Amino acid sequence: MRTKFLRNYVFKPNQVGAVTPSSRYLCRMIVDGFDWKTAKYAVEYGPGTGAATPMIMQAVQPGAKFFAVERNPDFCQLLRKKFPSLDLAEDSAVNIVELCKQREIPHLDAVVSGLPWASFPESLQIEILDAMMDVLPPGGQFATFAYLQGLLLPAAKRFRKQLDRYFSKTEMSPTVWRNLPPAFVYRCVR
Numbered sequence: 001m002r003t004k005f006l007r008n009y010v011f012k013p014n015q016v017g018a019v020t021p022s023s024r025y026l027c028r029m030i031v032d033g034f035d036w037k038t039a040k041y042a043v044e045y046g047p048g049t050g051a052a053t054p055m056i057m058q059a060v061q062p063g064a065k066f067f068a069v070e071r072n073p074d075f076c077q078l079l080r081k082k083f084p085s086l087d088l089a090e091d092s093a094v095n096i097v098e099l100c101k102q103r104e105i106p107h108l109d110a111v112v113s114g115l116p117w118a119s120f121p122e123s124l125q126i127e128i129l130d131a132m133m134d135v136l137p138p139g140g141q142f143a144t145f146a147y148l149q150g151l152l153l154p155a156a157k158r159f160r161k162q163l164d165r166y167f168s169k170t171e172m173s174p175t176v177w178r179n180l181p182p183a184f185v186y187r188c189v190r
Ligand SMILES: C[S@@+](CC[C@H](N)C(=O)[O-])C[C@H]1O[C@@H](n2cnc3c(N)ncnc32)[C@H](O)[C@@H]1O
Pocket: 015, 016, 017, 018, 020, 021, 022, 045, 046, 047, 048, 049, 050, 051, 052, 069, 070, 071, 072, 075, 091, 092, 093, 094, 113, 114, 115, 116
């Protein structure tokens, strides 16, 4: 799995954005920040090889709807094998409105993101965030991780500014040192 991840990073560095999957400590940090008791509709952006996916599948309440959006065909193939019951869209997060419509999901309560925002050009950051705002109502929760070492990169700084523009509240978690590289989680409320 790590080899698949690394190979995909080598060929698509700006899409994959990491050399290895997130650790379970980072995944816990991101998943546990949501109010799963009230979340009826949830999505995971960029599950990759599925490091956080089983934790989300376990956290969603019976009757709630959860699906994942992954654009990399290699990762999708692996996810289908690992999680046969997962509703997986092999697509881009840019198309979230249509993907929700297809599933008769009226809005989202929780967006768990594994996307490599700091590798994205600003135009793509904005396109994905704009689309998300069409389905995430006020009070909706969003969380994503970022690498400590990347904080000084211009794209990471731009992304932080975008979060303040799009969300009414943004918090940073403590650093998760048991991740390669060390990372933290942005927890946002629309
Ligand atoms: C940094 S990896 C994270 C993978 C996994 N969440 C983890 O933490 O180990 C980023 C993932 O986002 C996916 N991705 C990149 N751009 C995407 C997009 N526009 N829509 C959906 N997935 C995307 C990549 O294919 C990759 O699987």
